[in-house]
Amino acid sequence: MIAYLLRRLIGAIPLLLGILTIIFFITHLAPGDPLGNVGPNVPEEVIQQMRRNLGLDQPLHIQYFRWMGSFLRGDFGYSFAQNRPINEILPETLWNTLQLTLIAMVIIFSLGMLIGIVQAVRQYSLADNLLTFLALFFYSMPGFWLALMFILLVSVKARQWGLPQWLVFPVSGMTSVGAEFMTPWEQFTDRVKHLILPATALGIGAAAGVARYMRGSMLEVIHQDFIRTARAKGLSERTVIFKHAMRNALIPIVTLLGLYLPFLLSGAVLTEQIFGWPGMGRLIVDAIFQRDYPVVLAASFVISAMVVFGNLLSDVLYAVVDPRIRNG
Amino acid sequence: MRYPRRILQLGFTLLLGACGGGGDDGGGGADAGTPTLGGTAIMGVSADFSGLNPVTNSAVATGDVINQMLFTPLIQYDQKLQPVPYLAERWELTDTSVTFLLRNDVTWHDGKPVTAEDVKFTFDMAKKPETASLLASAFLNQVKSATVRDPRTVHFTFEAPHAQALDGFYWAPLPKHLLGNMSPTELGQAPYNQQPVGSGPFKFGSWKKGERLTLVANPNFPQALGGRPNLDQMVFRVIPEATTMTTELLTGTADALGFTLQPDQAKQIEAQRSVTLNHYPSREFHYLGWNNTKEPFTDPRVRRALAMATNRGQMIEALLQGYGQPAHGMIPPWSPMYTATEGVPYNQAAARQLLTEAGWRDSNGDGILDKNGRPLRFNLLINTGSTLKADLATVIQRQLREIGVDAQINQVEFQTMLKQHKAREYDAVIANWSLDNFKVDPTPLFSCAEARKQGSANRTGYCNPQADQLLQQGLRATDANQAKQVWAQYNQLLQQDQPVTFLFWSEDLGAVGPRLQNVEMDVRSKLVNVEDWYIPANRRRS
Numbered sequence: 001m002i003a004y005l006l007r008r009l010i011g012a013i014p015l016l017l018g019i020l021t022i023i024f025f026i027t028h029l030a031p032g033d034p035l036g037n038v039g040p041n042v043p044e045e046v047i048q049q050m051r052r053n054l055g056l057d058q059p060l061h062i063q064y065f066r067w068m069g070s071f072l073r074g075d076f077g078y079s080f081a082q083n084r085p086i087n088e089i090l091p092e093t094l095w096n097t098l099q100l101t102l103i104a105m106v107i108i109f110s111l112g113m114l115i116g117i118v119q120a121v122r123q124y125s126l127a128d129n130l131l132t133f134l135a136l137f138f139y140s141m142p143g144f145w146l147a148l149m150f151i152l153l154v155s156v157k158a159r160q161w162g163l164p165q166w167l168v169f170p171v172s173g174m175t176s177v178g179a180e181f182m183t184p185w186e187q188f189t190d191r192v193k194h195l196i197l198p199a200t201a202l203g204i205g206a207a208a209g210v211a212r213y214m215r216g217s218m219l220e221v222i223h224q225d226f227i228r229t230a231r232a233k234g235l236s237e238r239t240v241i242f243k244h245a246m247r248n249a250l251i252p253i254v255t256l257l258g259l260y261l262p263f264l265l266s267g268a269v270l271t272e273q274i275f276g277w278p279g280m281g282r283l284i285v286d287a288i289f290q291r292d293y294p295v296v297l298a299a300s301f302v303i304s305a306m307v308v309f310g311n312l313l314s315d316v317l318y319a320v321v322d323p324r325i326r327n328g
Numbered sequence: 329m330r331y332p333r334r335i336l337q338l339g340f341t342l343l344l345g346a347c348g349g350g351g352d353d354g355g356g357g358a359d360a361g362t363p364t365l366g367g368t369a370i371m372g373v374s375a376d377f378s379g380l381n382p383v384t385n386s387a388v389a390t391g392d393v394i395n396q397m398l399f400t401p402l403i404q405y406d407q408k409l410q411p412v413p414y415l416a417e418r419w420e421l422t423d424t425s426v427t428f429l430l431r432n433d434v435t436w437h438d439g440k441p442v443t444a445e446d447v448k449f450t451f452d453m454a455k456k457p458e459t460a461s462l463l464a465s466a467f468l469n470q471v472k473s474a475t476v477r478d479p480r481t482v483h484f485t486f487e488a489p490h491a492q493a494l495d496g497f498y499w500a501p502l503p504k505h506l507l508g509n510m511s512p513t514e515l516g517q518a519p520y521n522q523q524p525v526g527s528g529p530f531k532f533g534s535w536k537k538g539e540r541l542t543l544v545a546n547p548n549f550p551q552a553l554g555g556r557p558n559l560d561q562m563v564f565r566v567i568p569e570a571t572t573m574t575t576e577l578l579t580g581t582a583d584a585l586g587f588t589l590q591p592d593q594a595k596q597i598e599a600q601r602s603v604t605l606n607h608y609p610s611r612e613f614h615y616l617g618w619n620n621t622k623e624p625f626t627d628p629r630v631r632r633a634l635a636m637a638t639n640r641g642q643m644i645e646a647l648l649q650g651y652g653q654p655a656h657g658m659i660p661p662w663s664p665m666y667t668a669t670e671g672v673p674y675n676q677a678a679a680r681q682l683l684t685e686a687g688w689r690d691s692n693g694d695g696i697l698d699k700n701g702r703p704l705r706f707n708l709l710i711n712t713g714s715t716l717k718a719d720l721a722t723v724i725q726r727q728l729r730e731i732g733v734d735a736q737i738n739q740v741e742f743q744t745m746l747k748q749h750k751a752r753e754y755d756a757v758i759a760n761w762s763l764d765n766f767k768v769d770p771t772p773l774f775s776c777a778e779a780r781k782q783g784s785a786n787r788t789g790y791c792n793p794q795a796d797q798l799l800q801q802g803l804r805a806t807d808a809n810q811a812k813q814v815w816a817q818y819n820q821l822l823q824q825d826q827p828v829t830f831l832f833w834s835e836d837l838g839a840v841g842p843r844l845q846n847v848e849m850d851v852r853s854k855l856v857n858v859e860d861w862y863i864p865a866n867r868r869r870s
Contacts, residue, residue: 032743042386042462043772044783049460053513082537083379083517092537151575159579171581172572174539177370177563178869276567278538291743 005316012308019304020071020297024064027288027296034080034291054080067297076298081290086298089283094302096174097267097279100202103195105264107203108210113253115207116214120222120249121241131211139208144270147201151274154197169197172276198275202268210256217249250321258314262306361845367863368561369844372573372585376538376566379521382500383454386462388762389586396855397543397562398526399500400434400442400553405852409664409766411494414553415442415501415527423489423806426497430480433550436503437531444482448474449504451484459512466764467496489804491811492665495767500527529557529859540565549859557859558846574839577603583844583863586854589837590715591649602842606849609662610836611763613655614716616724616829617749618756621789624704625755629686631826635672636679637731638724644832647719651837655830657819658761658770662851664808665768667816671830672823679731690732697732705734706755711745717758720831724758750783757787768802768815774827775799790827843867 033056035047051057055066070077076086115135119128138146151171158168170176176190221227222245230240267281280299287295318325377390382399385391395401404414413419416428434442451474454461470493472485486493503525510518524532529549533542541564545557565582567573570593576582578600589597598605616638618625625631640654653661656671683689688697688704697704708725710717718739725735735756740748748754761773772778776796778786798818805811838854840847845864848857 030743031741031747043465043785044781045457046460046462046465049457053458053460053516078517081378082376083384083521084537089537096538148571151572156575156579171576171579172567172569173565177368177540177565180534274569274572276539276565276569276572278536278566282538282568289742 001319005312008312008315012305012312015308016301016304020068020301021064023297023300024067024293025060027291027293028060028063030291032291034293067294071297071301076301077294079287079292079295081287081292081295086294089295090298090302093278093280093283094265096277097265097272097281099191099195100198100272100277100279101264101267103199104203104206104268105260107199108206108260109253109257111203112207112210113214115211117218117241117246119211119215120218123219132215135208135211137208138204139212141205143201143205143268144274146204147198147271147274150197150201170194172274174277198271198277201275202271206260210253213252213256214249217252218245221245221249247321251318254314254317254321257317258310261310261313262303265306266303361864363558363846363860363862364865365556365558365862366560366865367558367868368563369559369584369861369863370563370565370582372567372576372582373564374566374568374570374573377541377564379516379518380524380526380532381502381515381518381521383450383459383461383463383502384516384521392853392855393541393543393564394526395498395500396528396853396858397530398524398528398532400527401500402428402447402497403494405498405766407850409662409852411498415447416497419494421494423486425483425485426493427477427481427483428497430482431550431552432480433552434527435548436505436527437525437546438503438506440503440505442501442503442527443479444476445479446501446504447482448476449508450499450501453502453507453510453512453515454499456512459515462764463499467499469496471496489806490767491805491808492767493806495765498765503527529554530562533561538566554859558862559858562858577839577841580841580843583841584838584847586836586838586849589839591647591651591837594651594837594839595649597839604840604847606838606840606847606854607651607835608838608849609660609851610834611660611851612760613658613660613833614720614758614760614831615655616756616831617759617788618826618828619752619754619788620791620827621752622755623702624688624699624706627686628825629682630688630704631829632672632824633679633682633686633731634728634733635826635829636675636682637733638727638829638831639674640831641674642727643720643723647716647723648832648834651835652832655833657822657830658763658773659768659815659819660763660833660851663766663768665812665815667812667819669816669819669823672826676731683731683733695732696734703734704732705736707738708735709738709740709745709748709754709757711742712739713742720758749787752787752789759787768811770799770818771803774822788827790825792821792825795821795825 033051034054035050048057055063058066067077076090078084079086079089082089115131119131122128154167154169155171170193174191174194175187179187179190182190227240227245230244235244265280266284267279269281269285271277272279272281280302283295284299286292287299373389375389377393378385378387380390380394380398382394385394400415402414402416403411406412415430415434417431418429420427428447430442430444430447432441436442451468451471453459454463454468470487470490472487475483477483506525507515507518507520522535526532529546530543531546533544535541543562545560547556549556567576567582570589573582573585574589574593574597577585594605594607597603618631618634620626644650644652644654654671656669659666683697683704687699689699690697692698708721710721721737721739725737728735745757749757749759772785774786774790774795776791776793778784779789779791795818798814798821802811802814802818805814836849836854838849843863845862846857846860850856
């Protein structure tokens with residue numbers, strides 16, 4: 001197992017370098033450059049000088065080797081748009097995004113699995129039908145629309161209806177103005193309140209999707225012979241469902257988990273946009289529009305690394321939940 | 329991020345409807361009572377600021393914060409856009425030079441006095457080509473050198489005389505004692521720009537990137553320049569989505585917002601009782617650019633005919649909801665240099681006639697005019713991401729179709745569009761232009777010298793020696809009235825030639841919530857009297 005992991009990890013290195021090389025040339029081949037956004041009134045000489053200051057006057061292959069050299073030394077360089085080292089920008093933004101996406105992931109999988117199991121166990125009951133309806137509803141609604149509806153209901157309307165303070169949520173941002181003067185506990189609750197709306201808007205649609213997978217997979221398992229055997233042995237229903245059925249039904253969910261991992265660090269543009277959350281999604285999209293090459297590359301590196309490791313992790317998790325794969 | 333704008337728009341209407349009854353009383357903006365000290369105001373901005381450095385900054389919103397809050401420019405503007413003393417207490421102006429006497433009571437936020445050395449240092453830094461400073465190209469292009477006479481006196485010489493020479497000095501010095509050793513190429517990335525020591529009425533507080541910038545009142549700001557601002561703190565919150573930002577304003581979690589309102593959003597805001605809409609002239613005009621180097625636009629008659637076929641009034645009413653006025657040249661109606669110019673009238677019959685004179689007629693009966701077998705058909709280039717430009721293109725396409733001209737809209741991503749526009753690889757384009765300052769200078773857009781340069785701002789390739797002559801006269805005139813007359817003639821000539829068809833000057837649309845009082849916004853800046861803003865004690869946030 002360890003040898004297998006090592007082999008996969010070492011294999012990932014040329015893969016990542018290849019991805020970065022391709023992205024480097026694609027972003028530089030796209031029309032325009034980071035100075036396209038300075039006003040039209042700026043004389044060409046000034047733009048040429050700015051280009052020299054940023055090292056963009058060098059031939060492309062020189063720029064590539066320079067960038068690759070500093071990347072291999074762990075330095076992503078400077079953001080052209082923010083004029084700050086990326087090694088300063090990236091940790092801040094990643095942490096902002098992680099707070100949001102981790103909570104969203106918890107919502108997606110705990111809620112999704114729970115609903116799926118309930119539906120499978122109570123197949124064709126009123127609860128099953130109702131949950132199917134709700135799941136399809138949330139699954140079909142675009143995230144940004146849900147986000148706006150959440151703002152409407154629990155920020156705007158809640159304030160007008162005079163609901164208690166703990167039911168009124170802030171519209172946007174990560175913290176309240178003046179949060180730096182709060183006690184640690186107040187700061188924590190403030191942050192949680194700011195997180196709930198965006199995390200729910202981000203997670204609920206995907207949770208509905210996971211619920212559908214879980215229900216289908218559970219139903220398939222629940223009608224198999226070994227479940228009947230377990231029941232015949234006189235095991236309690238709880239043991240049958242959670243120990244025997246659920247574990248076997250988890251395999252497709254584990255695949256999903258692996259697919260969702262990159263999302264942890266790539267963020268979600270629309271949700272971040274609406275809730276004013278300074279995360280990776282906004283960083284990347286802004287960087288692409290501004291042709292901020294170093295930021296595009298750094299962010300692509302983070303995301304492609306997550307895709308590679310997400311796949312690896314879900315392969316490992318298969319082995320954990322399914323002994324057949326481990327032995328094979 | 330200009331995403332599903334239309335759908336978000338729906339949300340906007342819903343949210344606004346929901347907020348309708350929410351306001352507690354009449355809107356802010358107007359003066360109600362006596363200003364009191366204290367309180368924190370929150371202003372929503374759509375994008376984060378760039379480095380807070382007067383020399384390397386190139387963003388308009390950042391420039392506002394630099395010139396109105398953090399730093400002390402040599403001059404400021406009064407309401408008539410005439411330069412008035414600010415850091416410079418008085419000056420002696422001649423045709424070839426200006427000598428500024430600086431105030432002795434302005435200090436850097438670390439306590440050191442602001443001196444003539446700082447001013448010269450900043451000038452020299454900006455003028456070095458390696459700095460690539462926009463200050464140098466936009467403001468100081470006609471200023472040759474600076475000499476320090478004594479710690480309070482600095483003398484500048486000009487390259488050439490100009491009627492509005494003082495307008496070149498709307499910029500603030502940097503502290504020499506903190507940046508004296510900085511190499512010009514690295515000034516843009518200096519850590520200083522992330523937490524500047526300024527000299528203005530507000531001091532730098534803190535900056536969480538992508539989230540908020542906090543500035544605090546400077547208690548030591550000289551009384552003669554307005555003294556300590558009324559507010560304790562000013563917080564700029566980055567809220568990229570206009571719908572969210574407006575909701576924050578309506579729920580009272582933000583006090584003011586600027587930049588981002590679309591005209592239809594502004595219309596809806598205007599109907600809200602608790603919020604005041606501030607609409608004021610912007611420095612930006614939109615125009616329809618013709619590629620003067622390419623058939624059929626090499627013929628001024630064709631350009632003039634197409635101008636006659638575009639109905640600006642309809643665009644302003646329908647697309648800007650009335651927040652704008654027609655443009656007949658690049659001198660805005662609010663400029664002291666403005667003379668009302670008769671624009672080319674909207675007249676379809678005259679347009680058709682002019683095209684017939686130029687040899688364009690519909691010989692094959694397909695509804696499109698043609699000449700020597702070539703139909704009057706062209707590509708109209710616009711960039712994606714701008715609803716206004718897309719709508720404008722549709723309107724223009726329809727208006728031109730009525731006189732038998734076929735405009736095919738070609739919408740491409742912004743940077744791609746820019747590249748084609750710069751390289752003159754287009755037929756016609758819808759673009760906008762924003763004035764850096766109040767100095768009249770059409771050189772970059774319309775001079776022959778720029779027309780000959782590759783990738784210059786003269787993207788139409790327009791060159792008329794007669795216009796160039798007037799241009800030189802206008803720039804060299806030192807008497808304001810004389811200059812104004814020359815510019816009026818120049819404008820008239822541009823109307824004849826129509827290198828571009830000027831469409832309209834749009835308005836900036838900002839809004840103020842019920843807490844904040846005494847807010848003025850005008851063409852100078854949306855922060856023009858920020859030190860006078862105040863929040864009555866009973867309306868402050870707990």
